[in-house]
Amino acid sequence: MKPFQFKQFEIQQSKDVFRVGTDGVLLGALANVSEASNVLEIGTGTGLISLMLAQRNTKAKFLGIDINDEAVKFTHINFQNSPFASRLKNIYHDFKYFEIEEKFDLIVSNPPYFEASDSEKDKIARQTVELNFRQLISKSSELLTKKGIFSVIIPVEAGLEFSKIARENGFHLIKEINIIGIENSKIKRQILEFSLIKRPFEELEFIIEKSPRQYSDQYLELTKEFHIFRK
Template sequence: MSLFHFKQFVIDQENCPMKINTDGVLLGASANLENVKSVLDIGTGTGVIALMLAQRSHDILIDAIDIDHLAFEKANQNFENSLFHQQLKAHHHSFLEYFDLNPSKKYDLIVSNPPYFLNALKSPKANNNISKHTNEQFFIDLISKAKNHLNPSGNLTLIVPIDISLMLQNLAPSYHLFPINCIKIKSYPDKAHIRHIISFSDEKPLELIFEDFCIYSSQSVYSLQYQALLKNFFTIF
């Protein structure tokens, strides 16, 4: 089925190159919205992260951008069909184009579930390459441009594999962004971590704060952590 029903909105993901996935919903449910009034969602795909953020806070306004035209159209459709349509605006741009077109625009929070297959074998489907593959320059551009479009004390929050998280933690301080919080995600209690939700700010912390998060408690059984995080969104909880 192309329709994915959440408790307060529905996502149509037909023909969208990046479908709803665990990474996206974890970011949408966990990104820190304290003192946040403006958000930019880079690579919005179906728009699920933006919609989750809009559901969590009715006071925020969200710009959601995607370089893929099919994704932009689908996100725009999902926004218009939601209860939160007045909070959401879709744009068909890469983040570099968007920032060039809006040089003075600043946000309290920039989020992204970015492409993460660095220098990997490419898919024969062009739109899958756009949504899933990238290179190191992408992240250098993302960090450097995001810094210029964050309000003071604003956050850049990404969900990425561990190796990319470590690369970003080393890279970001060169652009005056500092890692402040890292949620370390694993699938099962006895498995290695597979993702980081890593947040950066222009305010250097005394130390990087780590949190642990486990998706499953046992085979096909969601952990209490996961259920608590997604209970306001998923109809199964």
């Protein structure tokens, strides 16, 4: 399968691993990585989100974890071929049983959310079979530093339930970015950011396209340091 080329790195991808998609690009471009020094990505796929975050924060170290061995293989290739290779590491592991002494000041994930599928890659990457929201949130609360941020992108339909479980695990919602696919349409995704300490709450709106297949100025500005747009 043809690699996806970004300005500073490329993504080798496979039909057996979730390919570069808008959700990953948005989280990679919008997650609050500015103050982070030690970042964990849960469910790396091909490593896109960590690579974007590494481009945005030139000092942070990154660890990616995935239960799909094919994803781990591609993430390793993409990490090693990037300009940020010395700061990037990935491992094959089940996050539910992940134990490590160090804590992280940013944890990011584009987590599983589809309830049913016949696809094997969907079964692991997009269902709650291997890792449900409660497991993801509970484990992340244990691994996050007190002042750290837990950042996810999920379908809007799951937002209330995800936030409820997060509150039960000691998290405070500090940012909600409502993602609209096409201008004047309904919200389709949310980027939610949580902290273990109370902070001022911020709510934002983000529009991907101003009309079908026409990116909004907001999206073009956000991704201008990443995407190679055809003229």
